[in-house]
Amino acid sequence: QITLKESGPTLVKPTQTLTLTCTFSGFSLTTTGVGVGWIRQPPGKALEWLALIYWDDDKRYSPSLKSRLTITKDTSKNQVVLTVTNMDPVDTGTYYCAHIVISYYYYMDVWGKGTTVTVSS
Amino acid sequence: EIVLTQSPGTLSLSPGERATLSCRASQSVSSSYLVWYQQKPGQAPRLLIYGASSRATGIPDRFSGSGSGTDFTLTISRLEPEDFAVYYCQEYATSPLITFGQGTRLEIK
Numbered sequence: 001q002i003t004l005k006e007s008g009p010t011l012v013k014p015t016q017t018l019t020l021t022c023t024f025s026g027f028s029l030t031t032t033g034v035g036v037g038w039i040r041q042p043p044g045k046a047l048e049w050l051a052l053i054y055w056d057d058d059k060r061y062s063p064s065l066k067s068r069l070t071i072t073k074d075t076s077k078n079q080v081v082l083t084v085t086n087m088d089p090v091d092t093g094t095y096y097c098a099h100i101v102i103s104y105y106y107y108m109d110v111w112g113k114g115t116t117v118t119v120s121s
Numbered sequence: 122e123i124v125l126t127q128s129p130g131t132l133s134l135s136p137g138e139r140a141t142l143s144c145r146a147s148q149s150v151s152s153s154y155l156v157w158y159q160q161k162p163g164q165a166p167r168l169l170i171y172g173a174s175s176r177a178t179g180i181p182d183r184f185s186g187s188g189s190g191t192d193f194t195l196t197i198s199r200l201e202p203e204d205f206a207v208y209y210c211q212e213y214a215t216s217p218l219i220t221f222g223q224g225t226r227l228e229i230k
Contacts, residue, residue: 037219039127047158047166047209049219060218063122096165103137106213107171 002026004036004097004112011118018084018117022097029055034078035100036080037108038071042093050101051079089119122217123147124220127208132150133230140197144210149190154213157186157195160224161206170195170206197227205229 004023008020020038027034037052051071055068061069080097094116116118124147134140152173155229157165168177170186173193183198197204210222 039219039221046223047160047211047221049221050218063217104153105172105175106154107168108211109168109171109177111165112168 002097002099002110004099004110005084006097006100006112008095008115008117010116011120012087013121014119016086018087020082020084020095020097020115020117022080022082022112024078024080024097024099027099029053029073029078029080031055035102035103037098037100038074038080038082038095038097039111040091040093040095042090043113045093050084050095052084052103054100060094087119089121092117092119123150123212123220124191125175125210125212125220127222127225129225130223131226131228132182132214134200136202137229138200138201139203140195140200140227142195142197142208142227144188144193144195144222146191146193146212148215150212150215152189154215155186155188156211157202157207159206160209166209185216200227201206202229 004024014099035054038050049070053059053071068085094114096114097112099110127146128143155173157170160166174186185196187194207224209224212220
């Protein structure tokens with residue numbers, strides 16, 4: 001059974017750097033065709049993809065946020081870490097990580113429950 | 122950059138009725154990369170449909186997906202009370218790699 005859990009601070013100040021950790025089980029990020037992605041959702045708004053990392057360490061970022069994002073993985077700990085620099089109140093929302101399947105089809109089949117981040121001074 | 126437009130924004134129906142949700146892409150996309158999710162309040166999104174028409178594990182057969190090119194549809198044949206939620210379409214592989222629609226809220230009439 002695949003599970004993912006997001007963790008990190010619930011409150012950050014403007015201009016600070018946010019560091020979120022996705023701890024997963026039930027799969028390995030060394031398996032071909034597997035990835036982990038980060039998605040966020042401002043309160044009452046739609047989902048927005050942020051970044052993803054594949055089994056081969058290929059990393060992709062949302063073009064609109066690329067300069068502020070860094071994604072890394074630690075396969076020995078079954079963790080993926082996302083950092084977001086220069087946080088702003090508009091970055092407030094729920095941040096999810098998700099398991100990605102890459103085969104003939106591409107999709108995110110299992111999501112964590114999300115972690116809520118508020119940006120405020 | 123691809124844009125996914127979902128319609129209607131809100132759909133008001135009664136249990137037992139048929140729901141038809143639309144997702145239109147600003148450019149042609151591969152059906153292999155078109156996905157539908159369901160999200161209930163306070164919960165993470167749940168995978169419903171991948172590859173435009175393949176149901177995910179455990180998804181009831183009242184949910185079906187169809188379409189190709191730029192026009193895709195999620196159909197719920199007979200609404201159950203637990204189906205009232207927000208539905209998102211998503212495309213994977215065209216710049217900016219992963220794009221979500223703005224969502225359709227399915228509410229009880």
